Amino acid sequence: MPTPFSRNLLALAVISASVPAMAQEQSLDELVIIGDEASASALPGSAHVVSDEELDTMKYTDVHQVARQVPGVYFQEEDGYGLRPNIGIRGSGSGRSGKVTLMEDGVLMAPAPYAAPAAYYFPSFGRMSGVEVLKGPDLLRYGPQTVGGAINFRSTPIPQEASGNVTTEIAEDSSKRIHAWYGASREQVGFVVETHQQETDGFKDIRDSDRETGFDKQDFVAKLRLNSPLSADVYHQLDLKVDYSEELSNETYLGLTDEDFDADPNQRYFASERDNMDTKRNGYMARHLVELNNDVSLTTTAYRNEFERNWYKAAGLGSLIDDANAGDVTARAKLRGETNLEFDIKNNNREYVSQGLDFKADWNTELAGMSHGITFGTRYHEDEVDRFQPVDTYEQVVSNGRPTLAFQSSTLDTGISSSNNRIEEAEAWSSFIADRIDVNDRLTVTTLLRYEDIETTETRYSDQARTTVDRERNNDTSEWLPGVGATYDLDGGITLLGGVHRGMAPASPGSKDNVEPEISVNYELGARFSRGATRAELIGFYSDYSNTVENCSVATPCSNDATAGSFSQGESRVQGIEALIGHEFTLANGLSVPVEANWTFTDGEITETADDGSVLKGDNLTYLPEHVANLRAGLRQGDQWDVYANVGFVDSMCIDNTCERGDDNTFSETESLTVVDLSGSYALTSNARMFAKVANVFDDQKIVARSPDGARPNLPRTGYVGVSVDF
Numbered sequence: 001m002p003t004p005f006s007r008n009l010l011a012l013a014v015i016s017a018s019v020p021a022m023a024q025e026q027s028l029d030e031l032v033i034i035g036d037e038a039s040a041s042a043l044p045g046s047a048h049v050v051s052d053e054e055l056d057t058m059k060y061t062d063v064h065q066v067a068r069q070v071p072g073v074y075f076q077e078e079d080g081y082g083l084r085p086n087i088g089i090r091g092s093g094s095g096r097s098g099k100v101t102l103m104e105d106g107v108l109m110a111p112a113p114y115a116a117p118a119a120y121y122f123p124s125f126g127r128m129s130g131v132e133v134l135k136g137p138d139l140l141r142y143g144p145q146t147v148g149g150a151i152n153f154r155s156t157p158i159p160q161e162a163s164g165n166v167t168t169e170i171a172e173d174s175s176k177r178i179h180a181w182y183g184a185s186r187e188q189v190g191f192v193v194e195t196h197q198q199e200t201d202g203f204k205d206i207r208d209s210d211r212e213t214g215f216d217k218q219d220f221v222a223k224l225r226l227n228s229p230l231s232a233d234v235y236h237q238l239d240l241k242v243d244y245s246e247e248l249s250n251e252t253y254l255g256l257t258d259e260d261f262d263a264d265p266n267q268r269y270f271a272s273e274r275d276n277m278d279t280k281r282n283g284y285m286a287r288h289l290v291e292l293n294n295d296v297s298l299t300t301t302a303y304r305n306e307f308e309r310n311w312y313k314a315a316g317l318g319s320l321i322d323d324a325n326a327g328d329v330t331a332r333a334k335l336r337g338e339t340n341l342e343f344d345i346k347n348n349n350r351e352y353v354s355q356g357l358d359f360k361a362d363w364n365t366e367l368a369g370m371s372h373g374i375t376f377g378t379r380y381h382e383d384e385v386d387r388f389q390p391v392d393t394y395e396q397v398v399s400n401g402r403p404t405l406a407f408q409s410s411t412l413d414t415g416i417s418s419s420n421n422r423i424e425e426a427e428a429w430s431s432f433i434a435d436r437i438d439v440n441d442r443l444t445v446t447t448l449l450r451y452e453d454i455e456t457t458e459t460r461y462s463d464q465a466r467t468t469v470d471r472e473r474n475n476d477t478s479e480w481l482p483g484v485g486a487t488y489d490l491d492g493g494i495t496l497l498g499g500v501h502r503g504m505a506p507a508s509p510g511s512k513d514n515v516e517p518e519i520s521v522n523y524e525l526g527a528r529f530s531r532g533a534t535r536a537e538l539i540g541f542y543s544d545y546s547n548t549v550e551n552c553s554v555a556t557p558c559s560n561d562a563t564a565g566s567f568s569q570g571e572s573r574v575q576g577i578e579a580l581i582g583h584e585f586t587l588a589n590g591l592s593v594p595v596e597a598n599w600t601f602t603d604g605e606i607t608e609t610a611d612d613g614s615v616l617k618g619d620n621l622t623y624l625p626e627h628v629a630n631l632r633a634g635l636r637q638g639d640q641w642d643v644y645a646n647v648g649f650v651d652s653m654c655i656d657n658t659c660e661r662g663d664d665n666t667f668s669e670t671e672s673l674t675v676v677d678l679s680g681s682y683a684l685t686s687n688a689r690m691f692a693k694v695a696n697v698f699d700d701q702k703i704v705a706r707s708p709d710g711a712r713p714n715l716p717r718t719g720y721v722g723v724s725v726d727f
Helices: 025-029 037-042 052-058 063-067 137-141 258-263 318-325 329-335
Strands: 047-050 073-075 087-089 101-104 130-134 150-154 163-171 175-185 189-200 215-227 237-249 276-291 296-315 341-367 370-388 391-399 402-410 421-438 443-461 469-489 494-505 518-531 534-551 566-586 591-606 627-637 641-650 673-683 688-695 703-705 718-726
Touching: 037 047, 052 130, 052 627, 052 641, 052 673, 063 073, 063 087, 073 591, 137 421, 137 443, 137 469, 137 494, 175 718, 258 318, 318 329, 443 494, 494 534
Parallel strands: 101 150
Antiparallel strands: 047 130, 073 087, 130 150, 163 175, 163 718, 175 189, 189 215, 215 237, 237 276, 276 296, 296 341, 341 370, 341 391, 370 421, 391 402, 421 443, 443 469, 469 494, 494 518, 518 534, 534 566, 566 591, 591 627, 627 641, 641 673, 673 688, 688 718
16 A cells, blocks of 8 residues: 555645635535535435434434434444444444444544444534435445445534533433533634533443443534635635544443343443443544635545544353353353353454545536536545454452452463454545536436445554564455436425435455455435425335445454454345425414424345355345334424423344244344433523433333344433523
């Protein structure tokens, strides 16, 4: 690979150009990929925007709870707080959100989107001001994951006038949260500074231990806008953003046996006492927007993200879970801390760097009597993940009926294996061209073509000094990805839409040499309706995978039980229906009743037996719920007060491909779950508002995940109260 970008990349990326005076709201549009709900309705494909006002109704800080409000999106819970989300779109696979293009303010945010797309970093959702979900052909404007969809998280924008907000919240389990920001704008400068801090003792208890199971997470963000006078003949604008976050969470991969889950879903085994995740992240972004005239604009973005983490956690205890579930009393006693046990705790230590330079040009013109909105984009990106992961051996010693942990040895002294001492790198050039054609007043057609050229390398070392290479693997991927979408406006507020595109998800660097990427052809067809206070949507989708690829990890092992590299399942198909309907009823005395419901049906299966026989034709896809539904209803009196109820349902999911072969699947399925949340707020003054919420009102806890090592619950009933003050 070429030498990585220097740290001076951001300074070199700022381009000066001439531009007529424009309203500065246009610069804010550059931080989004869709815009508002009206813009989403105009796209040639499925798209949704969850606005700041909608986020404010339920006061969610777990992105999973917001994901269920968008049709076609599904998730697998893990820790109850959404610290490391598992989000999938249209059957793409949800493990660590690795098959979804994740962005913040339009910039790739996964620690290493090409070399290691698993989202072990995720920004604190409580500081977000909006969420955009894009599916269908327009997805080809982004990447590298272009199979299921893309999600863009909007951070707090620079305000148009001096203003700020402080939101404080307390909850059960000694939970505390504060979100504060302040910003201002003048004609030629604007800024915002922000912090979001959240901590909790956690809702789980470790057997025979007084250690907490919660987390402490802090985010800091600063943005600066510089521009020439709006009245000048020449206009420049530069947006700069810096963010920093750190997290210490006492999370584990070790779940529970079904018997212990039934007895108390909120317990943890003593062997997980030392488990914790320690992370730090720095992000830098510079974006320059230029409008050469009313029809031509140029945008240049440079970015760099640095992320380091060490998830110190018990390893290899999943087999004890399996044995105990099968009736092994010795395995059960070891897990419960009732007898001695020797096991490893691994330093899952990784350092990531992700950086790139992105250029986009937009041109509006008239050709052949039709209006064209042509966009050309190109991006150079490189990222890497450096793993140096020593393993410590402990013994669980039981004395006088209580367990303790005794350190035994470390591979730092004896030498670590090459699988725990490796560097994975990726270099990618991607380009796209899109042409949105207004054929007439009713018909709009968008054609797209994307090209991805990716080179990845994995190097494993057999010694700690990294002087001896144990193994090196290289993969080169070059793919053309075409797409076309169309909308047709009928009378009465009805819009028909349809599209088809070729999508791709790259294989990981640790895969065998020259492994093929995941490739699918994706179709959608449906209609939207919007009139007054009513909106509705019904879309059918079908994805035909010529090569289905799983990215293997300890968190989400592949179907062949591999925990590194990629595994090709062969051909598969996913099909389904997305439906949404919403209306705001107006009552007397200024009361209104907003109601919105969505439902997603998904059916997916393997359509060709894998070469090694590990998956068979007709096998199900993993962690893919057949039904996901959500209903949100409220009662509101202007800005004075409001109350909302949200009911979410997620169907049971298979955790492996053999789940539906007719054998006993007791331990290979999660449980279906219905959760009811309540929230309300009351205006104390024109600038201050009190709010309260109860998550999981009926305290219904089910097995929402079984991977990697045992059963896990959702968040129990939890009450919150807080105050939000504008100034």
